[in-house]
Amino acid sequence: MLADHLPSALDLARSQFAFTVVWHFLFPAFTIGLASYLAVLEAFWLATGRDVYLDTYRYWLKIFAVAFAMGVVSGLVMSYQFGTNWSVFSDKAAPVLGPLLGYEVLTAFFLEAGFLGVMLFGLERVGRRLHFLATALVAGGTLLSAFWILSANSWMQTPAGHVLDADGRFVPESWWAVIFNPSFPYRFAHTVTAAYLTTAMIVGAVGAWHLLRDRFNPRARLMFSMAMWMAAFVAPVQLVLGDLHGGNTYHHQPAKVAAMEGHFESERRAPSILFGWPDAESGSTKWQVGIPGLASLYLAHDLDAEVTGLKALPRDTWPTNLPLVFWAFRVMVGLGLLMIGLGLWSLYLRWKDRLYETPWLHRFAVAMGPSGLVAVTAGWVVTEAGRQPFTVYGLLRTADSLSPVAAPAVATSLAAFAVVYFAVFGAGIWYLMHLFNQAPRPHEPGPPVGQPVRTAGITPAPALAADPRPMPAE
Numbered sequence: 052m053l054a055d056h057l058p059s060a061l062d063l064a065r066s067q068f069a070f071t072v073v074w075h076f077l078f079p080a081f082t083i084g085l086a087s088y089l090a091v092l093e094a095f096w097l098a099t100g101r102d103v104y105l106d107t108y109r110y111w112l113k114i115f116a117v118a119f120a121m122g123v124v125s126g127l128v129m130s131y132q133f134g135t136n137w138s139v140f141s142d143k144a145a146p147v148l149g150p151l152l153g154y155e156v157l158t159a160f161f162l163e164a165g166f167l168g169v170m171l172f173g174l175e176r177v178g179r180r181l182h183f184l185a186t187a188l189v190a191g192g193t194l195l196s197a198f199w200i201l202s203a204n205s206w207m208q209t210p211a212g213h214v215l216d217a218d219g220r221f222v223p224e225s226w227w228a229v230i231f232n233p234s235f236p237y238r239f240a241h242t243v244t245a246a247y248l249t250t251a252m253i254v255g256a257v258g259a260w261h262l263l264r265d266r267f268n269p270r271a272r273l274m275f276s277m278a279m280w281m282a283a284f285v286a287p288v289q290l291v292l293g294d295l296h297g298g299n300t301y302h303h304q305p306a307k308v309a310a311m312e313g314h315f316e317s318e319r320r321a322p323s324i325l326f327g328w329p330d331a332e333s334g335s336t337k338w339q340v341g342i343p344g345l346a347s348l349y350l351a352h353d354l355d356a357e358v359t360g361l362k363a364l365p366r367d368t369w370p371t372n373l374p375l376v377f378w379a380f381r382v383m384v385g386l387g388l389l390m391i392g393l394g395l396w397s398l399y400l401r402w403k404d405r406l407y408e409t410p411w412l413h414r415f416a417v418a419m420g421p422s423g424l425v426a427v428t429a430g431w432v433v434t435e436a437g438r439q440p441f442t443v444y445g446l447l448r449t450a451d452s453l454s455p456v457a458a459p460a461v462a463t464s465l466a467a468f469a470v471v472y473f474a475v476f477g478a479g480i481w482y483l484m485h486l487f488n489q490a491p492r493p494h495e496p497g498p499p500v501g502q503p504v505r506t507a508g509i510t511p512a513p514a515l516a517a518d519p520r521p522m523p524a525e
Contacts, residue, residue: 084250
């Protein structure tokens with residue numbers, strides 16, 4: 052009887068992949084936006100010559116180096132599971148996913164690797180414009196990496212441009228259709244914007260934390276101001292992108308959207324269920340509290356439209372864990388609305404010229420610091436748990452994608468991953484918190500470098516020559 056309650060190899064393999072992907076996703080979600088933020092800071096420094104931009108750049112450059120390194124390490128570990136736990140999936144999807152991931156390495160990863168060293172350690176060794184080019188190329192590399200990874204993931208959600216060969220393998224027929232599959236444009240825009248908001252929330256929280264200590268610190272003012280501009284204007288844009296993405300998902304993955312909304316019955320003027328508990332056994336959402344007609348309005352843009360419920364779809368296509376999909380979606384949307392609220396509040400106080408003199412705003416910004424990371428994790432849970440029970444939606448089931456491995460072997464590796472991840476990445480996150488806690492200061496030191504090379508007749512590049520203009524108060 053005990054064996055009936057033990058998790059299967061499939062359950063453990065899914066848990067292991069979810070565990071490692073959640074850890075990995077936290078770091079790229081931060082570094083994608085941070086790389087672009089660093090490029091903007093350096094561009095402003097070159098354009099204005101103001102040291103406040105350089106100090107802020109060097110403050111966040113150290114943080115970027117740590118977060119980027121942890122993202123690379125966690126990504127390498129995650130990728131090995133395709134061969135160990137999901138070999139059937141790897142075999143069948145390799146003709147499509149193999150080239151896409153290969154393009155990511157050959158373009159984005161090599162671009163980042165080629166210029167990361169110049170970005171981190173070259174400010175005193177190369178010219179200003181060359182260093183800015185390196186920063187911009189690293190930022191572009193992170194976006195290019197997101198392009199290929201999200202194209203591969205989107206193909207698994209909305210497969211297109213392929214044919215099945217005699218062995219059941221997915222063989223590309225049109226690479227254009229594979230890469231730009233039906234959900235990719237929406238998913239790419241929504242995810243990259245989420246990464247920018249994630250970075251804005253962290254930068255804004257750090258700036259607010261130091262404003263609570265010293266509201267006249269110009270570097271803290273700068274990072275807080277830039278983060279609040281992002282929250283004020285990009286968070287509402289993300290709401291629109293999310294609506295477009297939701298409409299696309301409703302068209303291609305109706306079971307996922309029905310699970311997100313908690314709808315079992317197909318009905319006109321479908322309510323938007325704010326709270327409740329979807330119960331697959333009873334075929335209803337218990338204790339629901341909703342707004343009549345709102346789901347029809349934002350899903351079909353028609354108050355009288357009929358919204359498809361789970362009961363109209365085959366039972367074996369329902370997402371495996373309905374409450375997880377339902378509540379993860381609400382966490383994501385709720386945090387997004389709080390980001391919009393933070394941005395609008397900051398915009399009002401900026402208009403009143405009290406952006407830096409309102410401690411309650413700063414405390415709210417500090418509390419919202421991890422909100423982007425939680426929101427992107429919740430969004431990933433909605434995307435991946437909502438795709439179940441398929442790895443390639445509608446074509447390849449998760450149960451048929453598993454390697455022939457025994458449950459004890461997967462349980463052992465999962466336990467080992469948990470111990471190592473919490474130790475290594477726990478220490479890394481602790482060090483990031485230590486860096487966040489250090490107040491940004493004038494002539495901020497960057498990542499440690501060796502002594503600059505000096506050759507007879509050659510002097511170091513004047514990249515860090517003292518600016519004769521006084522540092523502005525703001």
